[in-house]
Amino acid sequence: MTDQPLEVRRTAKLFIGGKFPRSESARSFEVLDRHGNFLANASLASRKDARDAVVAARAAFAGWSGATAYNRGQVIYRVAEIMQGRREQFIDELSAWIDKSAAETEVDQAIDRLVWFAGWADKLAMVTGSNNPVAGPYFNFSVPEPTGVVAGLAPQNNALLDLVEMIASAVISGNTVVVVASFEVPLPSVSLGEVIATSDVPGGVINILTGDAKEIAPWLASHMDVNGLDLSGITDAERAQSLESDAAENLKRVLRPGSGLSGLARIKCWLETKTVWHPRGM
Numbered sequence: 162m163t164d165q166p167l168e169v170r171r172t173a174k175l176f177i178g179g180k181f182p183r184s185e186s187a188r189s190f191e192v193l194d195r196h197g198n199f200l201a202n203a204s205l206a207s208r209k210d211a212r213d214a215v216v217a218a219r220a221a222f223a224g225w226s227g228a229t230a231y232n233r234g235q236v237i238y239r240v241a242e243i244m245q246g247r248r249e250q251f252i253d254e255l256s257a258w259i260d261k262s263a264a265e266t267e268v269d270q271a272i273d274r275l276v277w278f279a280g281w282a283d284k285l286a287m288v289t290g291s292n293n294p295v296a297g298p299y300f301n302f303s304v305p306e307p308t309g310v311v312a313g314l315a316p317q318n319n320a321l322l323d324l325v326e327m328i329a330s331a332v333i334s335g336n337t338v339v340v341v342a343s344f345e346v347p348l349p350s351v352s353l354g355e356v357i358a359t360s361d362v363p364g365g366v367i368n369i370l371t372g373d374a375k376e377i378a379p380w381l382a383s384h385m386d387v388n389g390l391d392l393s394g395i396t397d398a399e400r401a402q403s404l405e406s407d408a409a410e411n412l413k414r415v416l417r418p419g420s421g422l423s424g425l426a427r428i429k430c431w432l433e434t435k436t437v438w439h440p441r442g443m
Contacts, residue, residue: 173202178220200348205371215386235361244275244425251321256320285432307431308414332391342371390415
């Protein structure tokens, strides 16, 4: 009898509440490279997993939104530093689907994007807040506040770069997020979860699900504890319209696909304005 080598297949897990659970349903799907070769198994998130992620995000919202803007920026800077230290790993993973030079460019841009968003953390109040002239002996001003829990559907292309922008643009202002990673290219998002877990990001602020967005997205769109829905990763107009209708039922903020928003404009999507009246002192 000839000894056969034991084949051990990696199963990439979900990232919920700062931990790495398997899917509640114990289901997984095969991850293939651009040539159809097997790479790994990835957990197939269920509605129960999505619900756990929303619960974790909601629980983390008060602490994260209550942190100082400077501290939030420093935490995201730290994520960028750790990601820089694992740059080659991210390049190797992306190279399974795109050529290496494109993978290098995308990873470097993703790191730069994190640094850019981190730099805006303590400057948002200066560019989005205002003093408002009013009649009478009153002082009136507006200040930005986070929307709450934002759910996002990552695109299939630029799976790492767009995922980073989707996450960073929301959390930098105090929101917490639940994102569904690319079904075709999930491994970089799993590694991003590992980076976040080893950083100072509190558990529950960022939650990453792998699996079929078609199954999870309608549930997230109609969930009462989700306050915003980022549909920028969807290319099917009919599906996006259906999800937007579901979100409208409970007055969610929605970032539509094809909006072309990036940078500061994207940050503002997940900010609300609080107006304060106060009598003038003598």
